Amino acid sequence: MILTVTLNTALDITYRVGALRPHASHRVSEVTERPGGKGLNVARVLAALGHEVTVTGFAGGATGRTVQDRLTDTPGVVDALVPVSGATRRTIAVVDEHTGDTTQLNEPGPTISAAEWSAFQEAYVDLLASVSAVALCGSLPPGVPVGAYAGLVRAAKAADVPVLLDTSGEALRRGVAARPDIIKPNAEELAELTGSHEPSRATQDARRRGARAVVASLGEDGLLALAPEGRWRATPPTRLRGNPTGAGDAAVAGLLSGLVERLPWPDRLARAAALSAASVAAPVAGEFDRGAYDELLGQVAVTAEVTAA
Amino acid sequence: MILTVTLNTALDITYRVGALRPHASHRVSEVTERPGGKGLNVARVLAALGHEVTVTGFAGGATGRTVQDRLTDTPGVVDALVPVSGATRRTIAVVDEHTGDTTQLNEPGPTISAAEWSAFQEAYVDLLASVSAVALCGSLPPGVPVGAYAGLVRAAKAADVPVLLDTSGEALRRGVAARPDIIKPNAEELAELTGSHEPSRATQDARRRGARAVVASLGEDGLLALAPEGRWRATPPTRLRGNPTGAGDAAVAGLLSGLVERLPWPDRLARAAALSAASVAAPVAGEFDRGAYDELLGQVAVTAEVTAA
Numbered sequence: 001m002i003l004t005v006t007l008n009t010a011l012d013i014t015y016r017v018g019a020l021r022p023h024a025s026h027r028v029s030e031v032t033e034r035p036g037g038k039g040l041n042v043a044r045v046l047a048a049l050g051h052e053v054t055v056t057g058f059a060g061g062a063t064g065r066t067v068q069d070r071l072t073d074t075p076g077v078v079d080a081l082v083p084v085s086g087a088t089r090r091t092i093a094v095v096d097e098h099t100g101d102t103t104q105l106n107e108p109g110p111t112i113s114a115a116e117w118s119a120f121q122e123a124y125v126d127l128l129a130s131v132s133a134v135a136l137c138g139s140l141p142p143g144v145p146v147g148a149y150a151g152l153v154r155a156a157k158a159a160d161v162p163v164l165l166d167t168s169g170e171a172l173r174r175g176v177a178a179r180p181d182i183i184k185p186n187a188e189e190l191a192e193l194t195g196s197h198e199p200s201r202a203t204q205d206a207r208r209r210g211a212r213a214v215v216a217s218l219g220e221d222g223l224l225a226l227a228p229e230g231r232w233r234a235t236p237p238t239r240l241r242g243n244p245t246g247a248g249d250a251a252v253a254g255l256l257s258g259l260v261e262r263l264p265w266p267d268r269l270a271r272a273a274a275l276s277a278a279s280v281a282a283p284v285a286g287e288f289d290r291g292a293y294d295e296l297l298g299q300v301a302v303t304a305e306v307t308a309a
Numbered sequence: 310m311i312l313t314v315t316l317n318t319a320l321d322i323t324y325r326v327g328a329l330r331p332h333a334s335h336r337v338s339e340v341t342e343r344p345g346g347k348g349l350n351v352a353r354v355l356a357a358l359g360h361e362v363t364v365t366g367f368a369g370g371a372t373g374r375t376v377q378d379r380l381t382d383t384p385g386v387v388d389a390l391v392p393v394s395g396a397t398r399r400t401i402a403v404v405d406e407h408t409g410d411t412t413q414l415n416e417p418g419p420t421i422s423a424a425e426w427s428a429f430q431e432a433y434v435d436l437l438a439s440v441s442a443v444a445l446c447g448s449l450p451p452g453v454p455v456g457a458y459a460g461l462v463r464a465a466k467a468a469d470v471p472v473l474l475d476t477s478g479e480a481l482r483r484g485v486a487a488r489p490d491i492i493k494p495n496a497e498e499l500a501e502l503t504g505s506h507e508p509s510r511a512t513q514d515a516r517r518r519g520a521r522a523v524v525a526s527l528g529e530d531g532l533l534a535l536a537p538e539g540r541w542r543a544t545p546p547t548r549l550r551g552n553p554t555g556a557g558d559a560a561v562a563g564l565l566s567g568l569v570e571r572l573p574w575p576d577r578l579a580r581a582a583a584l585s586a587a588s589v590a591a592p593v594a595g596e597f598d599r600g601a602y603d604e605l606l607g608q609v610a611v612t613a614e615v616t617a618a
Contacts, residue, residue: 062374
């Protein structure tokens with residue numbers, strides 16, 4: 001069983017409209033809804049790969065009920081979200097039918113009380129007893145202390161559970177100092193953490209800050225990994241067009257499943273890069289094109305690099 | 310007890326954002342939700358005036374549950390919405406914090422099945438037995454026959470319940486032919502019904518088509534009423550700035566409460582015009598500024614007009 005943590009869960013709603021014009025009235029032609037937040041996307045990809053996954057984080061209000069109803073309908077995913085009094089946030093992606101461009105509206109989400117945060121931490125420690133790995137994913141909701149991920153990383157390490165951290169900003173900076181097994185920043189998050197826009201130098205700096213392994217997702221340039229065992233670059237063969245939202249979450253699922261299956265680093269990276277590329281070809285985050293994945297998996301080029309310093 | 314019918318109920322959501330820019334990502338700073346659809350707005354105003362109101366129409370899915378939960382919390386309003394398998398639609402008003410301009414996104418709403426429409430008609434006839442007046446409000450959802458309001462008007466008349474119809478297009482055209490006691494078109498709806506953009510001529514034409522009384526809401530020009538008892542114009546003293554959504558619904562509540570209280574036409578019209586103006590000063594449809602209403606009520610000018618033809 002793998003555990004994913006999504007403190008800032010959401011109901012992701014997609015509207016298709018003819019063309020979005022400010023100050024006009026629009027008839028929405030199609031509405032789709034799915035559970036959202038990075039850890040839930042990771043969980044769906046893991047479940048599709050055949051892993052059993054438990055999801056935790058917070059759920060509240062009518063929107064939270066809808067998220068939980070949808071999770072119950074997802075094979076392989078166990079819902080262990082912790083109830084809160086506030087309402088789970090919605091995100092609305094307004095897709096222009098002609099251009100495919102998306103306008104995003106993100107609700108702020110509920111403020112988590114001290115008692116709710118405390119209840120979550122207890123539930124989390126209980127869950128750690130029966131899982132083989134944990135991923136801590138996404139931003140922190142209002143009310144949760146900025147050092148939250150550092151505490152969750154330490155609890156995982158105390159329980160001997162490998163922990164992957166995928167967040168940004170100050171939450172990432174503090175979390176890294178607690179020495180997670182893997183972090184998976186994108187180029188921007190890595191630069192913000194380290195102050196360096198040069199990925200090779202920045203991954204080394206991120207390791208010095210506490211991460212045991214750093215896997216940077218560099219968009220079309222694939223993945224750059226720096227671990228105690230070595231340094232690799234994984235590059236997908238083709239640049240797929242589509243929706244890049246969720247590509248990072250698919251990569252996290254690839255890394256985590258590879259870790260649990262004790263794959264060597266190059267195989268983990270090939271899987272992560274192929275899943276990431278195949279998720280770009282899928283219409284929504286947390287899904288991937290199975291045919292594209294199977295085809296891409298053998299075509300990802302993983303090359304060992306010599307460490308510069 | 311007054312009955313209002315809202316076949317196309319909604320959950321009205323308002324988002325405040327800095328400035329809406331297509332293809333950008335926006336943080337929503339404030340979220341408000343309330344039951345929506347014209348008949349529910351009318352019901353809230355009637356309840357605020359001290360009338361007991363029953364609301365019917367359709368509710369389904371998680372959004373429908375939220376609408377019903379909110380109605381239960383509204384004093385004076387009894388929820389008699391009929392369950393449907395589809396999900397009640399959401400409408401999203403994105404308000405630009407700087408300009409106050411609104412961009413509207415309207416979901417299509419569920420398709421009503423023949424069995425659901427039949428269940429509604431039975432519930433409606435049962436409700437008619439215990440009410441003193443009924444308002445039929447708003448557009449028809451997919452699946453409901455375009456002649457729906459004509460049937461509902463006839464059922465009300467058969468039960469000796471005065472009926473007010475507030476809709477548009479073909480639903481209005483068919484409904485008028487069934488001889489409702491009052492219709493309350495705005496200028497555009499009246500012109501579409503009659504083919505005339507001259508309100509005086511158009512109200513006469515609308516009566517010839519079957520309406521016993523016609524009260525046209527002409528925005529800042531107030532109300533123009535043509536009834537068997539005479540012809541009046543009701544004009545509010547000042548032009549209030551604000552949100553015109555719901556001004557027509559407030560006018561309907563004024564007309565309906567005046568009818569039930571057996572007020573003479575000039576008093577009904579003064580109330581409707583004052584409520585309408587006072588609702589413009591309130592931030593959301595279905596509410597009105599009580600102080601503004603009390604002040605405006607004595608200041609509305611109601612003048613009898615001589616019928617031209």
